[in-house]
Amino acid sequence: MRTFCVTGFGKKLKKHNDLLKIESKEDDNDEAKNLLVSPLDFDAVIVSGEHDITTGAIRLLLKNEIDLMILDHFGNPAGYILPCGKSKLIERHETQSRISSSKALCIAKAMCIASMINKISLLRSIQKNTGVDIETHIERIRKMTVQAESCLEINSLQGFECFSTNEYYSALMKIIPAEFNFTGRNRNPPMDPFNSLLGYGYGILYSKIRSAIVKAGLSPYYGVFHASYKNQEALVYDLIEEFRQPIVDRVVLTLIARKQVSSDDFNVTNEGCFFKNNFKKKYAGIILTRLEQEYTYENEKKTFSEIIEAQADILASAILETGKYSPFIYR
Structure with missing residues (x-):
C-alpha cells in the first residue's frame, strides 16, 4: 500500500x-x-x-x-x-457491534499483551545499544504481561496498558537527550520535539491502519479494546497499538541516536512544538519508507504496509467469524 x-x-x-x-x-x-x-x-x-x-x-x-x-x-x-x-458502511457492522464480551476480551487481551511485548523488545534493544540501565522498567512491563493473561475484564486490561505505557516512557526519559526536553508523553498539542515526532508519525500510521480496517470490511468505530472511546474510531486505536513501536518509535529513536534530528528542526512556542517545513517533509518520507520496508511475517517477506493489511484481515475474521486473533509481535 x-x-x-x-x-x-x-x-x-x-x-x-x-x-x-x-x-x-x-x-x-x-x-x-x-x-x-x-x-x-x-x-x-x-x-x-x-x-x-x-x-x-x-x-x-x-x-x-x-x-x-x-x-x-x-x-x-x-x-x-x-x-x-x-x-458505504459495511453491511456487516451490526455483527461487529454485537460482538460477545468473551470474544472482545480475548481479542483485547491479545492486543494488549502484544503491545507490551513490543515495548519490551524495543527497550531491550535500546539498553543493549546504549548501555543505559532500564532493566527495572523492562521487568515491570514483563510482569504486567503475565498479569494481563489472567484478566477477566477489559477495564483491567486498560489499566495494565496504562501502567505499561507509563513505565515505557519513564524508561525513554533516561535515554532521550536533554535537548529534546522530554519529560513524558503529551499531545494536542505536543510541547517538545520528541512528542512532535511521535505524534506526527502516529498520524501517518493511524491513516494506514484506518484504511486497512475499512478495506477489511470493518467499521473503524466499533472497537474491542478501546470500545469505551465513544464517537472516536476505537478500532483504529485498537490495532495501532501493535505497530507504534515497530513502525514509529524505532524510527524516531534511530534518528536521535544517529543525530539525524535535533531540537533545531523545531519551533517551540507556548502553543506547541512545530516542525520546520523542510524537516517535516523529510520525516514524513522516512516514516513512509519504513512502512514499505520488508519484515519476515508468517515465514515470508512482506512490507509493514502489507502486514498491517494482513492483520486487519485476521482481525475481521476474529470479530465477524470464528477465527482466533493472532496479534503482530515484532521479534
Whole structure:
C-alpha cells in the first residue's frame, strides 16, 4: 500500500489529463515546483498543512479508488475522503457491534499483551545499544504481561496498558537527550520535539491502519479494546497499538541516536512544538519508507504496509467469524 504525502504550505493539487499535478509557489524551496504523478503508483494520499485541492483532483483520486487523508499540523487525522465502494458502511457492522464480551476480551487481551511485548523488545534493544540501565522498567512491563493473561475484564486490561505505557516512557526519559526536553508523553498539542515526532508519525500510521480496517470490511468505530472511546474510531486505536513501536518509535529513536534530528528542526512556542517545513517533509518520507520496508511475517517477506493489511484481515475474521486473533509481535 504505497502512500503519497504532501507537506509544507501553499501547494495546489489539480488534475492534469489522467495525472495528479502538484504545483508549488514560486518562493517554495521544494525542488519539484510542478510535480506530475500517476494515480496508478499509489493507493493513498496524505495532505498535511495548508494546501488547495480541486474537485477534479478529488474525482481523479476517487476514480482510481485512492483514499485522501487530511492531517492537521501535528499529524492528527482531521478527516478522510474515500471512494463510494469503501465508504458505504459495511453491511456487516451490526455483527461487529454485537460482538460477545468473551470474544472482545480475548481479542483485547491479545492486543494488549502484544503491545507490551513490543515495548519490551524495543527497550531491550535500546539498553543493549546504549548501555543505559532500564532493566527495572523492562521487568515491570514483563510482569504486567503475565498479569494481563489472567484478566477477566477489559477495564483491567486498560489499566495494565496504562501502567505499561507509563513505565515505557519513564524508561525513554533516561535515554532521550536533554535537548529534546522530554519529560513524558503529551499531545494536542505536543510541547517538545520528541512528542512532535511521535505524534506526527502516529498520524501517518493511524491513516494506514484506518484504511486497512475499512478495506477489511470493518467499521473503524466499533472497537474491542478501546470500545469505551465513544464517537472516536476505537478500532483504529485498537490495532495501532501493535505497530507504534515497530513502525514509529524505532524510527524516531534511530534518528536521535544517529543525530539525524535535533531540537533545531523545531519551533517551540507556548502553543506547541512545530516542525520546520523542510524537516517535516523529510520525516514524513522516512516514516513512509519504513512502512514499505520488508519484515519476515508468517515465514515470508512482506512490507509493514502489507502486514498491517494482513492483520486487519485476521482481525475481521476474529470479530465477524470464528477465527482466533493472532496479534503482530515484532521479534
